[in-house]
Amino acid sequence: xxxxxxxxxxxxxxxxxxxxxxxxxxxxxxxxxxxxxxxxxxxxxxxxxxxxxxxxxxxxxxxxxxxxxxxxxxxxxxxxxxxxxxxxxxxxxxxxxxxxxxxxxxxxxxxxxxxxxxxxxxxxxxxxxxxxxxxxxxxxxxxxxxxxxxxxxxxxxxxxxxxxxxxxxxxxxxxxxxxxxxxxxxxxxxxxxxxxxxxxxxxxxxxxxxxxxxxxxxxxxxxxxxxxxxxxxxxx
Numbered sequence: 731x732x733x734x735x736x737x738x739x740x741x742x743x744x745x746x747x748x749x750x751x752x753x754x755x756x757x758x759x760x761x762x763x764x765x766x767x768x769x770x771x772x773x774x775x776x777x778x779x780x781x782x783x784x785x786x787x788x789x790x791x792x793x794x795x796x797x798x799x800x801x802x803x804x805x806x807x808x809x810x811x812x813x814x815x816x817x818x819x820x821x822x823x824x825x826x827x828x829x830x831x832x833x834x835x836x837x838x839x840x841x842x843x844x845x846x847x848x849x850x851x852x853x854x855x856x857x858x859x860x861x862x863x864x865x866x867x868x869x870x871x872x873x874x875x876x877x878x879x880x881x882x883x884x885x886x887x888x889x890x891x892x893x894x895x896x897x898x899x900x901x902x903x904x905x906x907x908x909x910x911x912x913x914x915x916x917x918x919x920x921x922x923x924x925x926x927x928x929x930x931x932x933x934x935x936x937x938x939x940x941x942x943x944x945x946x947x948x949x950x951x952x953x954x955x956x957x958x959x960x961x962x963x964x965x966x
Contacts, residue, residue: 752943753921755901756881758841758861760821762801773797773812790829809849847887895935914938924948 765783773794783803790810800820809829818838828848836856847867855875865885872892880900888908896916905926914935922942924930930948936955944952957964 752923753901755883755903760843
């Protein structure tokens with residue numbers, strides 16, 4: 731029979747194992763039905779778009795405030811200055827979308843895949859993202875201030891100066907992607923996995939990494955920032 735000490739040691743090892751395990755993000759499983767080509771022009775506020783394929787549609791300067799996109803595909807659409815405030819994307823795939831100044835403030839994205847996007851100045855402040863994958867592409871000045879991200883994966887993409895200020899991140903993974911000048915000021919994190927980031931550059935908010943997991947190599951790279959945060963000088 732196992733001794734009390736043995737059981738205690740085993741329990742401690744088990745507890746350590748549980749603590750060291752990072753909860754993986756739940757990825758979306760988008761299975762689109764046969765889609766109907768979208769033959770309209772622009773968008774309508776509070777519009778209802780269901781089972782449609784937007785193929786190369788120019789949506790620049792269109793206003794889809796409060797619109798709902800369910801079981802939709804947006805392929806190589808122009809989204810320059812497109813207004814999608816409080817829009818809802820459910821079971822949707824956005825492939826090769828491009829544009830500057832797309833406004834998705836307070837939008838809701840659930841079970842969504844964003845693939846090879848080329849975007850700049852995207853406003854997602856106050857948005858809710860759940861089971862979302864952003865794969866490939868490049869997004870400059872992504873604004874996610876006060877957003878809520880749950881089960882989100884950034885994979886193989888470049889995020890230049892993303893703003894996660896005051897955002898809440900739960901089970902968020904960054905895999906083989908580049909984070910340049912990221913801002914995590916006042917962010918809250920729970921099971922955020924940064925270990926597989928190809929390039930990790932944090933401009934602000936290094937003190938908000940509680941709840942994140944980094945690699946030993948990243949710890950060495952961030953050591954000067956951690957030291958500066960607590961007022962320690964490092965000199966040879």
